[in-house]
Amino acid sequence: MSALFHFQSLLLVVLLLICTCTYVRAAAPALVDRNKKGVFGVFFKAARIGERLSPYCSIACLIMAIYILT
Numbered sequence: 001m002s003a004l005f006h007f008q009s010l011l012l013v014v015l016l017l018i019c020t021c022t023y024v025r026a027a028a029p030a031l032v033d034r035n036k037k038g039v040f041g042v043f044f045k046a047a048r049i050g051e052r053l054s055p056y057c058s059i060a061c062l063i064m065a066i067y068i069l070t
Contacts, residue, residue, distance in 0.1 A: 012068075015061055017043075022050025022057075 025032040025047040036044050050057055 008067075012064055015057065015064060018046045018050045018057055019061060021046040022054070025051070 021032060021043045024043075032044050032047050035041055
């Protein structure tokens with residue numbers, strides 16, 4: 001089953017994308033900032049979401065981890 005058709009997997013992929021993009025932008029900002037438009041603009045937007053909503057993203061990651069482990 002694809003991750004796109006299972007809600008839990010889709011949510012996990014989105015959370016990991018947000019966290020990864022935020023980390024990459026903190027480590028190498030030029031990599032993410034140069035692609036603000038187009039297809040790769042999704043990564044810039046995910047990094048922005050991760051920066052602005054970092055406490056909520058962290059809580060969501062913890063809840064997802066607990067849910068997967070139980």
